[in-house]
Amino acid sequence: MARIVLKFGGTSVGDIDRIKNVARKVEQEVKAGHQVAVVVSAMSGVTNQLVKYCNEIDKLHDAREYDAVVASGEQVTSGLLAVALQSLGIPARSWAGWQIPIRTDDTHGKARIVSIDTTEMEKSLQTGEVAVVAGFQGVSEHGRITTLGRGGSDTSAVALAAAVKADRCDIYTDVDGVYTTDPRIVTKARKLDKITYEEMLEMASQGAKVLQTRSVEMAMNHRVRVQVLSSFEAAAGSSLPGTLVVDEDEIVEKEVVSGIAYSRDEAKITLVGVADQPGVAAAIFGPLTDNAVNVDMIVQNVSEDGKSTDMTFTVGKADIARAVKVLEDAQSTLNYKRIISDANVVKVSVIGVGMRSHAGVAQRMFKALADKGINIQVISTSEIKISVLIAEEYAELALRALHTAYGLDAA
């Protein structure tokens, strides 16, 4: 007997028939003798509708009320799945975040889980009752409902798996695993059998949408065995394996590069002719931070005349208007000559733990892009990742070229 946590996303519970399918999938695990907790998202479309309501009333809505409103979607699904399970003769009950409780800080809209009290749920699981948990939500110390940010149900599932010491955490989604890159763009993309936590973390934070970044972080910290699977193949009775996210030493044959991620959610800003002197970076990025603009890649050109230089950096596409406004307001202190912004960019990242021990990985990337005539605008690197910013129109071409260059193409 194992204890497992299953998580089903919005499309997997998108209507009543799909909820019934999920119930049958859970039934298989129960009949296999396992103790099961299921984390569910809102039915697809529901969260968007609720967010739209909030914005229609006031774009600058109170995040506490936003949380109370949008968290209701998961409450509905958890109740409905509990009914569907009972209908199959399986004891089950729903748990809202506050009922467990899943305690979070009070950063409404993107709260972080502080602790999960599993006392009551533990009793329930021991009796063989399936715990159907509303994902994406928790409760603050003030007793207000909090939400964990988009994709937060992944984090709910991993956190719960850690808290109840689950043997594994299966994330059912609308893809059947983690791919070397987006299979909608690169037809030769391959599904990975295994990927390390570190790689998955980079994939997620560099744009791969299969898992919420924070959920991977949490899985890594608590060594939760996460598996990404397709809920639709599961419904069809298939038991095709998905992708297992594991510790590095569980992977014997390490690829130099495991995957290629991309993010269109980038915009580039260049300040032309800023003074090349100590403190200028702080003067630029201080006001941006104060206005909640996250800066990602940063490049400062070498100064030619020793007096002024150009500073280029990227921000989220949604933040570009705000970022430009902040910088324009600060013109008198920053003394730059010109500000150029460009939202038609894409960030492409190659990721792999093998990079640590292999030379020439970056060079291969640069050459592959150059061969296709793709100009690199900004470069940034980490221990297991190289990211480049290129013009958005080259996104697909770049992905395919890199996928081939690193030998990732399916046979």
Add this chain to the structure above:
Amino acid sequence: MARIVLKFGGTSVGDIDRIKNVARKVEQEVKAGHQVAVVVSAMSGVTNQLVKYCNEIDKLHDAREYDAVVASGEQVTSGLLAVALQSLGIPARSWAGWQIPIRTDDTHGKARIVSIDTTEMEKSLQTGEVAVVAGFQGVSEHGRITTLGRGGSDTSAVALAAAVKADRCDIYTDVDGVYTTDPRIVTKARKLDKITYEEMLEMASQGAKVLQTRSVEMAMNHRVRVQVLSSFEAAAGSSLPGTLVVDEDEIVEKEVVSGIAYSRDEAKITLVGVADQPGVAAAIFGPLTDNAVNVDMIVQNVSEDGKSTDMTFTVGKADIARAVKVLEDAQSTLNYKRIISDANVVKVSVIGVGMRSHAGVAQRMFKALADKGINIQVISTSEIKISVLIAEEYAELALRALHTAYGLDAA
């Protein structure tokens, strides 16, 4: 400065524009210097959709899960109204039933409020913050979400008004008050300025849908001054008074009959030829009660031969198939000759506290109906009410005739 509780039903908060209208209505009360708590229903249609989901999965769904699912509708509206109020610059926060908490028994689906802990809300109201309360819901001692039954938000509002010692409780609805009878049927129906708790209770329990019966009961027990008003006229800026539900001694000029209610939710069952002996009533109604069939009016004819008699009674229309089945199963012990059921009946009731001190009220009813050739099938009376069961096709005719007979027609 007064403290008031306002309640808005589903059509009053049916879309975002209407929620904004409600916010403006609340704003008026706040600007008048009052402390305000607002109880809201789910947006119209939402509860029905959620109930439909539960039924689609399993008609015999777990009432605890049903409650978790359907209570979400009010949670959404309370959050949205709080945002709308804040948008007008009015401090506000939403309260789910469990957050206050409104404690109920664990009769899921139709729970009764046990107590309301107003400690936290009291602090909030004292600071001038508007409390926006999700109606229709509470929390059981097991920490599960409960709901109070259809129309339960009325009860939430009255119970909250009693708990916070509100000066009045204004129930905004889609009609502008309590009428002498249904104005859609009787064009000469008049809006009542005042009605006593006892009369309102009879009106509600005899079919008038303007207030949930239990909310009137609670208002009567706690002497909460309830006012029924139109949310649409309020939105249009009108301040037409609605109907005030008050203590009997607040009404100087008592009408003999204040109103005429009707209910189409009736079905008649007659057992022909049951033994006329002690214990037969218990033998008939015991099995019905055991099967959760509520019996309303009961008539036992005088036995002509001293051996057998006919027993006629009414049940809710939804229960008729079940009631007949129960009685058929018990045929061998009850030994009746025949069972006749008829769903084409309507119950018409004349109601008024003045009946206590006036003779001939019933006689006037019987005569008015006889004059129109309407046959009375069953009669039942209470201290301030006379109900008759008639063929459904005569419903409108009977209402109009009685309205005229008791001098209720508008000039």
